[in-house]
Amino acid sequence: MKRKNSKKQKMNNKINPTVAFFGSSQISVWVLEELEKEGILPSLVITNPDTRQGRKMILTETPVAQWAQQKSIATFKPASLRNEEIVATLKASGCDLFIVAAYGKMIPEEILNIPRFKTLNMHPSLLPKLRGASPIRSAILEDVHPTGVSIMILTKGLDEGPILAQEETQIEDSEWPIKGTVLDEILAHQGGKLLAKTIHTWVSGNMQPQEQNHEEATYSQKITKEMGEIDFSNDPYKNLLRIRAFDGWPGAFFFVERKGALVRIKILDALIQDGVLVPTKIIPEGKKEMLYEDFLRSQ
16 A cells, blocks of 8 residues: 555646746736636745835835745745855755745756755746836837747746747737736736646656757846836837836826926826827825826816
């Protein structure tokens, strides 16, 4: 009887390897939710350290750390992966596979090569297009449509590793440009589902990695808060792309003069009417969300 149980356990491990998960944002959590649906639950989570957030600067865990706490999963929050302690911890974990999704830090090659099934990454673009840290928002900003998700083996080069699977995302032309927060969730869930499917095939030895065509590579932009300011003299469609791309963070905004002072107006959404960009929903500085037309009437 003991031999039969041992064989069954070995088969289960082959289907669902022991996993360490690297991630930080809400995108990571959506990926984890899809993995959990397929019976893939990490035994170890590595995320970013707590940060102070909000007006009261409250020390807050990452969404992934909060998710892991609810699942009673061991969690590490190293400021850097370049230290002997975290490397030793990962080696001692005995994990067969590392998974990375929206972690936010470069992972040293020494760590990538620890697990026997290597380190897989869910990258929300159709690689080699839009390599780098902001592929979702850059896809909107640069009007890259359609986009999609890629499952790749992480190597020391920036998103240069071989691809195991890809899927295009179906978004109707009438819905484009889509809001960044909406595309975040769509690609995260799609990528999580594809990742789960890929893991089962990959660890069973039935998948052949495909090298990327590096000559076709493009790179996502580094997005800063300052990029959110809208100049209405610019091309209306490009401004609409910026507003949709920066939905949530860093947010799009403009300034108006009121009573001798500049007031910052956050743009929640806009549309193009007769070739002109028209904000629809806004948040004036110090006030609540309102329709732009109501704001104009109050001037």
